Amino acid sequence: HWPSASTLVGSVEQTRLPAGEGARHAGAWLDPARRLPGVADGMGRTRRVFRLDAISPSWATVQQVAASLPAVGAKLSPAFPHASVPAGCEAQWTSYRGEVVECVVWWGALVRRSGRSAQVIGSDGRAATVTEADVTAEIPPLPGLDALGHVLYEPDRAVIRAGLTGAVSAEVDGAELDPGVGYVTSERTRELPFARRFVVEDAMPWGVKRLRAHLRDRGVGRVTIKKRGVTVDADQLRRQLHLSGDREATLVITRVAGRQVVLVVRPS
Numbered sequence: 001h002w003p004s005a006s007t008l009v010g011s012v013e014q015t016r017l018p019a020g021e022g023a024r025h026a027g028a029w030l031d032p033a034r035r036l037p038g039v040a041d042g043m044g045r046t047r048r049v050f051r052l053d054a055i056s057p058s059w060a061t062v063q064q065v066a067a068s069l070p071a072v073g074a075k076l077s078p079a080f081p082h083a084s085v086p087a088g089c090e091a092q093w094t095s096y097r098g099e100v101v102e103c104v105v106w107w108g109a110l111v112r113r114s115g116r117s118a119q120v121i122g123s124d125g126r127a128a129t130v131t132e133a134d135v136t137a138e139i140p141p142l143p144g145l146d147a148l149g150h151v152l153y154e155p156d157r158a159v160i161r162a163g164l165t166g167a168v169s170a171e172v173d174g175a176e177l178d179p180g181v182g183y184v185t186s187e188r189t190r191e192l193p194f195a196r197r198f199v200v201e202d203a204m205p206w207g208v209k210r211l212r213a214h215l216r217d218r219g220v221g222r223v224t225i226k227k228r229g230v231t232v233d234a235d236q237l238r239r240q241l242h243l244s245g246d247r248e249a250t251l252v253i254t255r256v257a258g259r260q261v262v263l264v265v266r267p268s
Contacts, residue, residue: 012057017068027071027110030062034077048077052084059084066107073110076103078161082116094119095158103161118158120194128193130159135166141176142185144257145203149174152198152252152265153184154226159194168195178255181229189268198250198265206230206253206260212241214264219245227253230260 008015018026032055034048052059055076063086066072078093080103085091090106090113106112115132122128142148155168160182169175174186189197204210215223221243225234232253252263 030074093158118162149185202264221245
């Protein structure tokens with residue numbers, strides 16, 4: 001589409017950006033280094049950095065480039081803070097097969113919708129996009145375990161990273177279990193390309209003895225443990241449960257109304 005276009009690959013420090021009329025049809029893609037050269041972890045891998053002031057080129061330099069050209073994108077860490085999204089820009093968190101791989105910030109002509117968004121790419125290559133516009137209303141979190149619905153939704157990690165769990169709540173007329181945990185409860189059953197769905201079989205306040213008795217009575221010998229918003233060692237918990245039996249169960253350990261709970265669920 002652009003037969004006269006040309007590209008230049010190099011470091012920011014060694015690149016002379018066009019100015020004036022020469023910058024009118026120019027753009028830039030930046031991929032700041034997020035590892036410290038020469039600093040390795042116990043596995044011999046260079047250590048990854050998460051602070052914006054530690055990337056190279058710096059966040060300040062990235063913004064200077066963005067201010068000088070009409071179209072700029074920068075690949076950043078999935079831990080990119082919401083408060084650092086520049087005004088008028090788009091910050092998009094992308095996941096592939098459930099794993100968040102990056103956050104890209106777009107400036108100028110490359111902005112499709114300003115604010116935060118999430119792009120969820122499934123194993124079949126299909127993509128779904130969630131934006132701030134999909135969060136239609138502020139829905140209060142669950143007041144207590146008694147208000148739990150029979151369906152539980154687990155938003156894709158990109159949706160959670162982007163702070164757009166409210167889009168799932170809006171789609172299913174549900175509520176987040178507790179602020180920030182990401183899980184949404186509802187009585188509605190819907191297929192969502194950006195959230196997994198579970199049926200809630202049991203729910204109880206957190207307690208190892210209570211949970212162990214519950215699983216023993218139902219012959220559960222294998223469990224998948226999901227946790228969010230709590231500090232629980234999954235391997236230690238398995239040892240404490242003394243599991244035996246032929247059945248399988250999925251445990252969701254999280255918070256409801258500020259209190260730690262465990263939900264026994266199955267994929268739907």
